[in-house]
Amino acid sequence: MTTHEAPVSEAPPVSIPPRAVPPRLLYGPGPTTIDPRVMEAMAQPALGIRDPLFLEIASDIQSGLRAAFGTANTRTFVVPGSGSAAMETAVSNFVEPGMKFAVFANGHFANRISDMGLRQRANVVRFEKPWGTVFTAAEASEFIDRERPDIVGFVQAETSTGAYQPGVAITDAAHRVGALVIGDCVTSLGAMPAQIDDNGVDIAYSCSQKGLSCPAGLSPVSINDLAWERLSRRKEATWSWYLDARMQWNYFDAAHVYHHTPSAVLYYAMHRALRLVEEEGLTARWERHRRCGLQLVAGLQKLGFMPVVEDPGHRLWHLATVAPPAGVNEAAVRERLLAKYDIEIAGGLGQFAGKILRIGAMGPLSTEERVAHLLACLAAVL
Ligand SMILES: Cc1ncc(COP(=O)(O)O)c(C=O)c1O
Numbered sequence: 077m078t079t080h081e082a083p084v085s086e087a088p089p090v091s092i093p094p095r096a097v098p099p100r101l102l103y104g105p106g107p108t109t110i111d112p113r114v115m116e117a118m119a120q121p122a123l124g125i126r127d128p129l130f131l132e133i134a135s136d137i138q139s140g141l142r143a144a145f146g147t148a149n150t151r152t153f154v155v156p157g158s159g160s161a162a163m164e165t166a167v168s169n170f171v172e173p174g175m176k177f178a179v180f181a182n183g184h185f186a187n188r189i190s191d192m193g194l195r196q197r198a199n200v201v202r203f204e205k206p207w208g209t210v211f212t213a214a215e216a217s218e219f220i221d222r223e224r225p226d227i228v229g230f231v232q233a234e235t236s237t238g239a240y241q242p243g244v245a246i247t248d249a250a251h252r253v254g255a256l257v258i259g260d261c262v263t264s265l266g267a268m269p270a271q272i273d274d275n276g277v278d279i280a281y282s283c284s285q286k287g288l289s290c291p292a293g294l295s296p297v298s299i300n301d302l303a304w305e306r307l308s309r310r311k312e313a314t315w316s317w318y319l320d321a322r323m324q325w326n327y328f329d330a331a332h333v334y335h336h337t338p339s340a341v342l343y344y345a346m347h348r349a350l351r352l353v354e355e356e357g358l359t360a361r362w363e364r365h366r367r368c369g370l371q372l373v374a375g376l377q378k379l380g381f382m383p384v385v386e387d388p389g390h391r392l393w394h395l396a397t398v399a400p401p402a403g404v405n406e407a408a409v410r411e412r413l414l415a416k417y418d419i420e421i422a423g424g425l426g427q428f429a430g431k432i433l434r435i436g437a438m439g440p441l442s443t444e445e446r447v448a449h450l451l452a453c454l455a456a457v458l
Contacts, residue, residue, distance in 0.1 A: 176224070
C-alpha cells in the first residue's frame with residue numbers, strides 16, 4: 077500500500093463562526109489604529125521577492141527609514157517580526173558571550189533587553205533607576221566609567237513608563253570607553269525625534285505598529301559603519317540563524333540574496349506609511365504629536381489623572397502614562413471604554429500593572445478631534 081492509499085481518519089467537524097471586527101479605536105501604546113491609506117495599500121496584489129518592483133519598494137523603505145531615524149546609515153533595513161525581533165537582532169548580533177553589557181534599566185523594556193543579554197551569556201550590569209525617571213549625563217558617565225562595558229543598551233522611549241531618555245547623556249559616555257550603543261526606538265520612531273545619528277546610537281531598532289501606524293510584523297533596524305565593522309570581526313556565528321543581521325542585510329544589498337520570504341503586504345504597508353511621513357514632513361508630524369499630547373495630558377489632569385513622569389520635559393509626547401483618580405479602578409475604565417465606545421487604552425506593565433493607564437494619541441488618532449473624542453468618552457465612563 078502506498079502512502080497515498082493509507083486510510084485517512086475522518087476529521088472531526090469544526091465550526092468557525094464569522095467574526096466581524098468593529099471599528100475599534102486603538103488609543104493605547106500600540107498597536108495603534110492603522111491609517112486607512114495603509115490599509116488600502118495592503119489590498120494590492122502580491123509580488124515575488126525578486127520582482128524588480130518589489131526590490132524598488134524595499135529600497136524606498138530603506139530611504140524612508142533613514143529619514144525617519146535621522147541617519148545616513150547604509151545598513152538601514154527591516155526584519156520580519158514585531159519590535160522584539162528587532163531588539164533580538166540588535167542584542168544577538170552585537171552582544172557576544174562574555175562581553176560586559178551595561179543596561180540602563182528604568183522600565184519593562186529595558187528589562188527585556190537585559191534578559192536578552194543574559195541569554196547571550198553576556199555579563200549584564202544594570203544601572204537601575206525608579207520607573208518614570210531618566211538618566212542624567214553625570215549619572216551615566218559615573219556608571220560607564222566605573223563599569224567600562226563593551227556594549228551599552230538603553231530605551232529612548234520607554235513605553236512602560238512614558239519617559240523619553242535623551243540619547244547623548246548615555247552615548248557620549250559609552251563612546252569615551254569604546255563601547256557601542258544599542259538604542260531602542262520602538263516607540264519614538266515616526267512620532268517624536270529618534271535622530272539616531274545626532275544621539276550617537278550605533279545600533280537602533282523600532283517597530284511598525286506605533287508611530288508609523290502600520291500593522292505589527294515588520295521591524296526597522298539601523299546599524300552604523302562602526303558597529304558593522306565590529307560585527308564583521310565577530311568570530312562566532314550569531315546564534316540565531318533567522319535574525320543574523322549579515323544574512324538579513326544580504327537581501328537588501330546589491331545581490332539581493334534570498335534569506336527568508338518577506339511579507340509583500342507588510343512591505344506595502346510600511347512603504348505607504350513612510351510616504352505619509354514624507355508628505356506630512358517629519359517635523360510637522362512630531363509637532364502634531366506634541367500638540368495633541370499636551371491636549372491629552374491637560375484633559376486627563378482635568379479629569380483627576382496624575383502623570384507618572386513628573387518632569388513634563390521628560391514625557392513622551394504621544395503616550396500619556398497616568399495614575400487614575402482615587403477610587404477609580406483602571407481595569408473597569410478600560411473595560412467600559414471598550415464595551416461602550418469601541419475604544420482601547422492600556423493598563424500598566426510589570427510593577428505598574430493595575431496601577432496606571434497608558435493612553436496614546438498616535439498616527440491617525442493624533443488629531444485635536446480624536447483626542448477630544450477620547451477625553452469625552454473617558455469623562456462619560458468615569
Ligand atoms: C520600548 C519597547 N521596546 C520593545 C517593545 C517590543 O515590541 P513588540 O511588542 O512589537 O515585540 C515594545 C512594545 O511595546 C516597546 O514599547
